[in-house]
Amino acid sequence: MEQMGEALRQTQGDGDVRSRDDSTHEGISVSRTIARLMMLVNAAVWGSGYTMLKHVQGVMTTQWMMFFRMAASVILMALVFLPHLRKIGLKRYIVPGLMLALTYWMGFLLQLKGLETTSPGRNSFFTDTYCVMVPFVIWALTHKRPNMQHIAAALVCAFGIGLVSLSGTSGSDLIGMSSGDVLTIIGALFYAINLVVVGMMGRKFDAVALMLAEFAWCAVFFGVGAALFDGSPSASWLRLDVVLCLAYLVIGSTIIAQIFQTIAVQNLPTTEGSVILSTECIFAMVIAVIFTGERLTVPSVCGFAVIFGAILLSEVQFPARRKAK
Structure with missing residues (x-):
């Protein structure tokens, strides 16, 4: 998951993940076909962002890269949403933004430290396991038990991670998980915590202002x-090349992705939007194979397929069975 473009996400009902960056401001009506296309563009932009991040990491340090990216994103988003933000008292968002930023910053830091020693494709799939973790974080914070579908998704995901570990690290012949893989999965846990906390706060605060405060604290x-x-x-x-990659991450993965998703999520059912966005990891793997020469093995391909299946299983809501009379 290219986490920069997905700042505001919400949890609904029994832990179903609502599309990232869901916003509460005035809606724009588009057809479902256009909304689906916008979501697909989001997934492609976020997925390709992993390769961009990896390239920039080869030149500058991770924390400086994220500082420049976050600071630029805050400035541009403040300009884009200025008419909306003028109606809001931003002082009340300082503390909530700080609370969210702590988990978001940790998620980013661990994911990107993991990306330093693993490949973009592996990093993307392991990051997106946060979807499977969300119901269990909700359980820990609210004592609302995950249902059997979520438990099954977690088991399937663990099996997929095991298959990927058989392929070694970054496509090499070594067997096992690299330290980068482990850091990425821990980072995914922080993303899941962040998502749940956002969902708990979402009804009390404006989504755009909350996201802006969160990004500003992360920049700090x-x-x-x-x-x-x-x-x-x-x-x-x-x-x-570095400036262009950063510009892509800021403008594409943050501003354009935020606007596209804000519009699309208002015109699509939550589950449908989430399933489309989950293809982000597939785009990330394809781009990494094409542009970075990431090698795929049979165990890794099978493992990624199983992880993707687990993500879908955690996102899709099946029709409830009718009780027998």
Whole structure:
């Protein structure tokens, strides 16, 4: 999951994941076909973002990269949503934004630290396991037990991760999970916690303002971490390829993706939108294979297919059985 473009997500009912970046501001009506296309574009943009991130990481440190990305995103989103934000008292969003940012920042940090030592395709599939974790986080926070469908999805997901581990790390011949894979899965847990907390807050706060506050705090956390541990920024980072990748992540994965999803989610059922967005990991793997030469083995392909099946199982709502008279 390209987490930058998915800041605001909500939980509904028994833990069903609502499409990311769901917003409460004035809706725009489009046909279902256009809405589906917008969701598919979102998935493709977020999926391709993993390869962009990996490329930038080869030039600059992870925390500086995320500071520049988050800061630019906050500025651009503030400009895009300025008419909406003028109607809102932003001071009341400082503390809620901080609470959300702690889990979002940890999720990002662990996912991207994992990406340093694993491939974009593996990173994307392991990140998207947050969908399977959400019902269990809800259970931990609200004592609402997951149903059998969620438990089955978790077991299927664990089996898929086991298959992927047989393919070794980053397509090599080594058997087992790399440290990057493990960090990515832990990062997915923080994303799941963030999603649930957003869902709990979503009815009390404006979605756009809450997301903006969350991003602003994340920019502060990454900036402080970079200044303390990564040294000073380097002029050598001002390369055209790096600037273009960052621009893609900020404008494409954040601004355009946010607008597309905000519109599309208002015109599609939650489950349908979530299923379309779950194809993000497939796009990430295809792009990684094409542009980074990521190698696929039979166990890894089977494992990714099983993980994707688990994600779908956790997202899709099956019709309830009618009780016998």
